[in-house]
Amino acid sequence: MSARERIAGGTASFIDERTGAAKWMKKTLTKVFPDHWSFMLGEIVMYSFVILLLSGTFLTFWFDPSMREVEYEGSYEPLNGIKMSAAYASALHISFDIRGGLLMRQIHHWAALIFMAAMVVHMMRVFFTGAFRKPRELNWIIGVALLTLGIVEGFLGYSLPDDLLSGTGIRIAEAIIQAIPVVGSYLSYFIFGGAFPGEMFIQRIYAVHILLIPGIMLALITAHLMLVWYQKHTQYPGPGRTEKNVVGYPLMPVYMAKAGGFFFIVFGVTAFLGAVAQINPIWIYGPYNPGQIGAGSQPDWYMGWLDGLVRAAPPIETHAFGITISWNILIPGLIIPGIIFTLMAFYPFIEQWMTGDKREHHVLDRPRNNPNRTAIGAMSLTFTLVSLINGGNDLLATHFDLAINQIMWFSRIGLIALPPLAFVITKRICLSLQRADREKVLHGRETGRLVMLPHGEFIEVHEPLSPEKAYVLTAHEQLPALEIGEADANGVANPQGLKGKLRARISKASQEQISKPTSKEMLELEDGHH
Amino acid sequence: MGKAVNRFFGFISRYRRHRFAGPLMLLGGLLFAGVGYTVAQAATEEVQVVLSSDKASLISEGKEIFARGCSSCHGLNAEGAGAAPSLIGVGAASVDFQVATGRMPMADMSQQAARKEPVYDERETAALAAYVASLAPGPAAITNEELFWERDGNTAEGGELFRTNCAMCHNLAGQGGALTQGKYAPTVMGVEPRHIYEAMVTGPQAMPVFANSVLTHEEKLSVIKWIKFVETEPSLGGAALGRVGPVTEGAVAFILGLGILIGIAVWLTTKAR
């Protein structure tokens, strides 16, 4: 019995003697997790979430979620005597009069930004490696739900202090709600408890921000982790790693020690940012007042791309039957995000439809080995990035001496033209990387060493790859495109008709690959004559 | 000597009650006042002559500088030409603002005259201002010493006024913002009090004029006091990140926050092998 096993066994028997859960514990604690930095992204998300819960709880001790008007009398002199909501006053109170209050506010906000950033990068990892494939589609959908909730949660939290900057964001949100045809204005009335901004709003979003959404997220995260648990973690291709096993470290003690330590690292980095970098200085922005607005108002970054889409929309409205439909808000504010999130949630199934591959997968793809998926990912990221850039168009204009209208037109054209371009370029890059892999397997690695042959010719020495390396480069399978014939063997026309043809087309385009070395080629290589 | 004095006083006291004594005294008094007034009048006139000759030379100096540096765009008599507006009636305040902040003379006919190192020194600026002011009355230039913003301003009120009147162009933290077609409202940080004041009084380019009916003199001083407060306030809670808000904050979260964490994750997973 190795030391590691002893510790796991010891922990299990300690618990067992008290709870009788030996079997379950033992299975659990010796459970194996593969080791790769990209598998720790999910952990960063999880730890940031814990930090958010803890720092947020601290803030609730003093935050007063009320729009009752008060006259500020506090230690921030330049706001003394100004009328403001109790919510804003209490946020100032936390910042200036509560010991550690400002630090906590800043940690909470930095943790939120890191949480969302890590979530997006975690999702990118899952996407580009194909970790969402069967049987993990459900976990992917849970992930999309968490992402959506995270965006809403962040936006509400950002709005709570009732400062002038976030109030501007609420105003835009209200415009988006009002743009919903027919029911929009009723909905807005309902949400704000009357005409904007009303007197209920902060109170309401407070309940949603500290109770409802965190509760749902906690439940979803639990389900998410349990699924990771039962379905086991995926692993990157490597010798000895198959669809049937998991190669890695046992949970106890190695993984626990690492993960536990990593929590403190995440906490440390967040606290460090909270201590040295100012974030959301609400006291400079002043209290919210519907009659005031600031130039260069921006939402947090995870909302920025939505803001950018709204900014890019040309002003189009239609008036019919006494109803005004503001397409310029409706389309970028609701319809496009709706389409994006729906496509995202269903992507695992869309891919299955494209490839016809409905089997289980536990070994991850190297992104280059699925050029189509990687290109789709690059395309989506490009779209989001261009809209994010447009969301900061006013700042880009002032800081880089550009005209806001130029950036606007760049974005409008870019939103349509750049994503397909990114798709094509990424696909080409993937295919050339595949070609390079093939070369490497067949002819070895370029060593950079030049040798002069007896007859004076220079050649570069190629070193054969180690079997492990060669395995990694060749382990993936290359699916043929779907065959959907015009007619079957009996001459009966394909019942799927046009739809089938379309699917075959898509499948053919999406399955474009550089064929990897065949086993015959490999054998020849081993025999030494090539 | 003593005898003569005695005789003089004796004479006065003897004729004090003479019947011509009263009118004579009056005459003497009038004579004295008249002569005195004339002399004094001449003296003050002399001072005024000196002053106005100084002003005249300032104006003519200004006219000269104007002809060299400004007339190519604004016309020989400041009547305006092409894109450059007429300066008749814009007043000394406008010239002091435009020239002392380096905006004028405009370097190139771009979207907007940008702030830069001033081309003219204080005296030349004053001369230009005097010249333009001499064409038609307009808002007068002001000096920092004439603005008692520290004494008469109110920071909190100034912040409120700034958010109501200025923030939609200059940003909530006074960091400036973009307007359409490449125009922009510059940052108001690091601007001299007198130029803040003159900007409000003259409304350069896309900026509206804030007449006393909109913002009283005291309210303008409050706005200046708030701007100066924000400018000199130590950044609470850590580095201010340029005070441009969520855009830099997001970049820092990605690059510093997540970047460091991923770096550590890579390090942790490679060290283990």
Ligand code: HEM
């Ligand atoms: C509150 C937010 C989230 C938390 C706390 C979280 C946490 C985790 C953790 C700790 C893991 C295992 C380690 C890893 O593979 O990184 C994981 C795996 C996974 N996550 Fe998330 N995640 C979140 C959001 C998301 C999102 C937005 C998506 C995608 C839309 C997603 C999809 C997945 C999938 C499919 C797996 C399985 C990966 C595999 O087995 O290789 N998660 N998550």
